[in-house]
Amino acid sequence: MANGQLDPTVSMAALFGSRLKWYREQRGWTQAQLASKVYVSQSRVAQVERATGARPTAELARALDEAVGANGLLIDLWPHVYRESFPDWARRFMDLAAKAIAIREYAAQSVPGLLQTEAYARAVLRVGRTVTSPEVLEERVALRMSRQERFLRPDAPAYSVVLDEAVLARRVGGDRTMYEQLVRLRRACDHQPIQVLPFISGAHPMQGGSLTLLTMPDRTEVAYAEGAGHGQLFEEPDDLERFNRVWEQLRAEALPEPMSARTISTAAEGVNHGGPDRRALARKQLQRSGGRQLRRGGGRVSRRRAGA
Numbered sequence: 001m002a003n004g005q006l007d008p009t010v011s012m013a014a015l016f017g018s019r020l021k022w023y024r025e026q027r028g029w030t031q032a033q034l035a036s037k038v039y040v041s042q043s044r045v046a047q048v049e050r051a052t053g054a055r056p057t058a059e060l061a062r063a064l065d066e067a068v069g070a071n072g073l074l075i076d077l078w079p080h081v082y083r084e085s086f087p088d089w090a091r092r093f094m095d096l097a098a099k100a101i102a103i104r105e106y107a108a109q110s111v112p113g114l115l116q117t118e119a120y121a122r123a124v125l126r127v128g129r130t131v132t133s134p135e136v137l138e139e140r141v142a143l144r145m146s147r148q149e150r151f152l153r154p155d156a157p158a159y160s161v162v163l164d165e166a167v168l169a170r171r172v173g174g175d176r177t178m179y180e181q182l183v184r185l186r187r188a189c190d191h192q193p194i195q196v197l198p199f200i201s202g203a204h205p206m207q208g209g210s211l212t213l214l215t216m217p218d219r220t221e222v223a224y225a226e227g228a229g230h231g232q233l234f235e236e237p238d239d240l241e242r243f244n245r246v247w248e249q250l251r252a253e254a255l256p257e258p259m260s261a262r263t264i265s266t267a268a269e270g271v272n273h274g275g276p277d278r279r280a281l282a283r284k285q286l287q288r289s290g291g292r293q294l295r296r297g298g299g300r301v302s303r304r305r306a307g308a
Contacts, residue, residue: 023068123173
């Protein structure tokens, strides 16, 4: 910022603020006058124009755009401003995932975002450290739900998932939210390869973390490994070969798809009717009836095409 002027090249938030200021001044309004038209404080308008404080919400961006007559420019800029609130590694992963033709995912702690219900997503995101207000929470939920729309298009990516059994056992958002999420998961089994990695499978290379493998349109691959509060992209051939081996190991040790679907159904029934004791009983029954089958069928399987 030189001579009190904001450099619009510094960030997308700075570009948004400089454009807003230009439109406001073209109308001859003060910050206080604009603030009164969009029902926020004058200091909030000042924050947006100076790219300080909290990022504008989607609702505020729409109101400002309409008030100053920006003809959709501020609305178009807002998603880029919003993404700046994520770490660099998360933004790059989001961009790549949006273009991938195949996605293979191991989820260790929660249902993957592409399979979440809105209520489950809200419960997961509410505890995130970067969610600073109810408005930010709802924007994050809306963005997560919008990513699922890609599966409704003809160019939907191939998608396959391995879920740690902990994902089914951990109650997120209360019984009703968890039950509806498990029902959603069970229905997804009819359309996508979903496997459950049982507790009895023991330790594995992705212990405590999640893994996503993306296949891009040019058939190159990218691996994304994530832990609590951090993530890393891997694009080197040696790393990709290692993570592909990890993925094959996870699939081989997971329950076959039909048994996984039944396990998800059992978990849903336990949430809906039984409670912890019934879930524990179901796991013991699974171990007794399926353990030997798991070990017989748990050898290395031939690698299907990416995302198959």
